[in-house]
Amino acid sequence: MFLQQLVNGLTIGGIYAMIAVGYTMIYGVVQLINFAHGEIYMLGAFFAVTFISVLGIPFYAAFPLAMVCCAVCGVLLDIFAYRPLRQSPRLAALITAIGMSIFLQNLAMIIWGSRPKPFPQEALPAYFEKTAASFGGVNLSWFHLFIFGLTIVMMVGLNLIIKKTRWGRAMRAVAQNKTMAALTGINVNRVISYTFALAGALGGAAGIMVGAFYNSLYPTMGYVAGVKAFAAAVLGGIGSVPGAMLGGVVLGVAEALGAGYLSSLYRDGISYAVMIIVIILIPAGLFGRVLKETKKSM
Amino acid sequence: MIPILEIKALYKSFGGLEALKDITFNIDSGEIIGLIGPNGAGKTTLFNCVAGIEKPTAGRIILTNGNHTIPIGGKKPEAVAALGIARTFQNIRLFDNLTVIDNVKIGRHCRTKSLFFGAVIRNKFQQAEEKAITESAYQFLEFVGLQGRGQEIARSMAYGDQRRLEIARALATGPRLLMLDEPAAGMNPQESRDLMDLIHRIRDNDITVLLIEHDMKVVMGVCERVVVINHGEWLTEGKPQDVQNNPKVIEAYLGTGAANAA
């Protein structure tokens, strides 16, 4: 049982990690909790299903295509909803983010209906179902390995982008000090859009994997997953990408073990409780990146 | 002279930056004392340590009240205000969107008590308290020369008037020591003269005044004693004329202060 839960936890933890890095990157560059990020995750799943079922695009192509669409959605979100409020106080931006979240959730409900949909399993590679490894009473399917592998590849890729590329450096600069970054010739708005794109792509990928693996898509799936991923980002220290990754995995495992051993009813509650406790006790999270205090009076 | 405030070996560091080093001096009850020094010397930091906004890294700040002494280093700002030390801000921090009279009424906060039930039920105590708050607020406005302007919005006032309002608010907190941070900044000579007169009147009401100021005319005109700090350290203190002629002080200012005082 423990191993089974551990595997479940690592699987979902990797997903949380991918969504969490999106939150943390966006918070890093614009100091905004992008409430609508969960909806981008949800859209990823729905885009993929639509591409596969309606347009007949094969899975391996639909996946990156949906990711790209999510990246675009992220950028549009920034340009139309958040950028005009760049100079506004946080209250306004927060309310806008919630408004966009609700807007997107219901838009999805209108387009795709509110009932849960299955993922077209026949589109998935056949070997996904097959067991790749088996130990201690736990079966690891190729799908599991695909998710683990893809998550790791994306995390590594993200780290490389942040550390080694020009864009990554620009993102870090903007996160540290927007004014100085602008003064060194960085196009801050474009970097922010780029960050949204990256966050969107990763979130979308997570959505596709969840939709396919758990074989269920519904317009509000981004809501709960989003909060949990945010909890993971906070746990890791908001603004810290490695923190978000670690936080995601820790939260996923904690949730799976908690649901398995304590109470499955409060599965979601574990994340909320972790989040509240972490915020109150150690707001800087595991990796101790101090939250920039931008209270208006300071 | 009985000291009202004693600062002993005060240190304040911000990370690696030592803003205040071993500052020691007393403020005597009833005096008007100036704190001067070049920009960046640490004057406002000193204020902030006394007022409770900053916590001293080391050293003590002791407030004397009659027979007892109260250490206030590290106390929270609202506690310091309640103990009788008021301050104004270098960059004027009024409640911009509130009326002039409300600004002063809020100053009375630490001397009053009513909360939710008083507000809703308006019992005798709350009514009496509100009446007292309002009356005293008007008195403070009159004291600083802003009578009749209670209903104006603070934001819309002229700069000099805003300074006076801030002083009225600070006086409303019922202080024994009033700390003014560059009150004459941006004032024309007439306003400065009015300010000096106001400071004298404040002292005549048994309030000790500590003032940070760059305008040497004001310092010379109003301060009985001057403490000079530079680079976070105590440089010298004494009567204004003596300090003004002290070569170390002139050197600290590189001549700018000395030129203005002529």
Place this chain on the structure above:
Amino acid sequence: MGKLEPQNLTRGAKIRIGLLVFVLILPVLPFMTDYLLHIAILIFLYMILALGLNIVPGFNGLLDLGYVGFYGIGAYTSGLLTYHFGLSYWVIIPLAFINGAIWGILLGAPTLRLTGDYFAIVTFGFSELVVLFLTNEIWLTRGPLGLPGIDVVSIDLTLFGGPKWEFVGELPYYYLAIVMVLATVFVMYRIQDSRLGRAWFAIRDDEVAAVSCGINLLAYKVIAFSISAAFGAVGGSFFARWVTFLSPDMFKFWESFLILCMIVLGGMGNIWGVMIGAVILVSLSEILRELLPLLGLPVEVRFLAFGLIMVLMMRYRPAGMLPIAAVAAQMRAGRTKRRKTKPALGKKK
């Protein structure tokens, strides 16, 4: 309050009295139906809730995303006390108030020292936990099955040898709701014009200056949050005794958002603005509920519309329709009052 002769009243007062009269006679007007009465009561309920929430962002500048938690706690406490002990509603109102206030203190004390974003998230988490609790603790709340059979409100004079009037239909609740709204507005006005209200406005305007006047930030924020929670709970208690049936999904985040929309739309911090916001959004919600199927659109478009309204409001009129100067100044983009304070001045943890 002075003399009530017409010539002594201001125009504003005349409008308000006229409205009050209108509202009082509304039920007897020919076009009124039970359905419309029901909507009116709903509007009044949301007015109370919105006025309660208004204290936190409107008077204190913080975003409370978990308001529905207090609403739910108030409703279920009221419902359960009635269901199990048959308590009279007149006893429940003050109990709900106190209960809400206590929860407000419990949640507020550890969290109000946080910055705005974190505070918003924590309150959100709180309300989600409340819903989870209500859904899962079936032994207490019957969970998703809901809690039916809550007594209606009654005026019980049997102790004095008199009759017992049970509320039947919408009409008694209509007048009760009016009384409760008036009481709430009364309290809000009294607070606004008091030392407590001034302290809140001071905090909202400039925390550092407020502190220099002796105001303990955390204590006053907790008081605000606690009173806000108390009103949420009272609203919940009314709801429980009115619809006489409760289920956890009535207390989801959407409600918090809706109430937030009302105060944002109407004008945060403005008592009348908030009430108007409630009128508009509840009416709009009902109108859309009828209208959308006629247009071939699903009912969920309502929510979409509200989300969009909020986004547009923040973009173009962030201070709401009836803004008050202090909040408008805060919400304006590219704030002109950038203080050039040195970092040393405001470095609180």
